Amino acid sequence: MNITLRQLRVFLAVAQQQNFSRAGEAVGLTQPAVSRSITDLEQQLGVQLLHRSTRDVELSDAGRLLQGRATRVLDELDAALLEVRGLATQRHGRVRVASSPTLSAHLMPECIARCAQQHPGLQLQLLDRIQQGALDSVRAGEVDFGVVIDPTEPEDLHCEAILSEPFCLVCPVDHALAQLPEVHWRDLAGHPLVLLDHASGSRRLIDRVLEQHAPECQVVQEVGHTTTIFAMVQAGLGVTVVPRLAVAEQGVENAGLVHRLLLPAVERQIMLVHRRHRRLAPVVQLVWDLVRDVAHARWSERPARKVRAKARG
Known part of the structure; x- marks a missing residue:
């Protein structure tokens, strides 16, 4: 058999993405090139590795076996090559x-x-x-x-x-919540919220705490970036909950906003x-x-x- 590392890497990309086009994007090949590589590999092995449909692909039993073994072998090879290259290039x-x-x-x-x-x-x-x-x-x-x-x-x-960092409330300086000596999660009840959408790694944590302490909160806007959130809070669309890291870098006080640590602290x-x-x-x-x-x-x-x-x- 004349199987190449490239064929194995293309196969693993298809197995990961379950789609020829997305696999091509991951390895820098066109969709036809990915398809040819998989076909050549199947011919070399004499087995069908993938069940193809009009949109997606699914691994056969042979494909699942090859995926597990090839992943380990290529990981070890990559680690060895990187270590050798690291020794040669140092920094x-x-x-x-x-x-x-x-x-x-x-x-x-x-x-x-x-x-x-x-x-x-x-x-x-x-x-x-x-x-x-x-x-x-x-x-x-x-x-x-x-x-x-x-x-x-x-x-x-x-x-x-x-790093561990807590979540903070951000609201306009004249907002009722800004006047409280301490702000608890339960104090958010009844106030419209502008939050990061569910693509954010923080959103599931925020949702979990809100469900426990302020389940009646209404999320009125979900966006992808904190800069958009702060602009919406400035416009009076609601208040927000963001990690301290975002607050520290945005300089919210200069935008007429204030931040308060939410209690109990959730990190x-x-x-x-x-x-x-x-x-x-x-x-x-x-x-x-x-x-x-x-x-x-x-x-x-x-x-x-x-x-x-x-x-x-």
């Missing part, structure tokens, strides 16, 4: 990192600047993705690691918490993630450590626990 090369939008805007710029300053031969390339997109990029091997909000069910990922965990059982190359480990150090230096008030943490409240 030179490119490290790709996927990050969810809030973190891309408020944490990663300093990390990129610090990397350029301390390691001029090393390029930190950022992929700004919604939470699920960042996780998918990590799982597909499109990036070396991700910076995300505490993911759910990450059995296939190694996670390290680098989200910011985590670095990479594929489990995949050893990081030296240059990747260097950037991993840099991102963790920047997070600790700028925002962490206490050491982050290297465990997955659930929201309290």
Whole structure:
């Protein structure tokens, strides 16, 4: 059999995406090229790996077997090649990192600047993705690691918490909630809310706490970026709940808004993630450590626990 690494990588992309076009985008090939690669691989093996429909594909029994074995083999090969390349280049090369939008805007710029300053031969390339997109990029091997909000069910990922941060209320300076000495989650009852949509890694935590403390709250707008949220709050469309990181960087006080820590304090965990059982190359480990150090230096008030943490409240 004359099976190539490229054919195996294309097959794993199709198995991950369950679609030829999306797999082509992930590996940089056209849909016909992906189809030809899969057909050639099936002919070499003498078995059908995929059941094809007009829109999606499904793995056959042989396909599922190959997916599990090939993933482990290629992960080990990638780790070996990256380690050899890391030994040769030391602090030179490119490290790709996927990050969810809030973190891309408020944490990663300093990390990129610090990397350029301390390691001029090393390029930190950022992929700004919604939470699920960042996780998918990590799982597909499109990036070396991700910076995300505490993911759910990450059995296939190694996670390290680098920062815990609470949620805050943001409202106009003359709003009734701004006059309270302390603001509790239950105080949000009856006030329209403008929140990040469900693509955000924080939204599930916010929904969970609201359901417990203020179930009658009405979400009037759901948007993708905190800058849009603050503009809507300025316009009087409602109040919002956002992580402290977004508040610290936006300078809400200059926009006629105020922020208050919501009680009881509910924290989200910011985590670095990479594929489990995949050893990081030296240059990747260097950037991993840099991102963790920047997070600790700028925002962490206490050491982050290297465990997955659930929201309290």
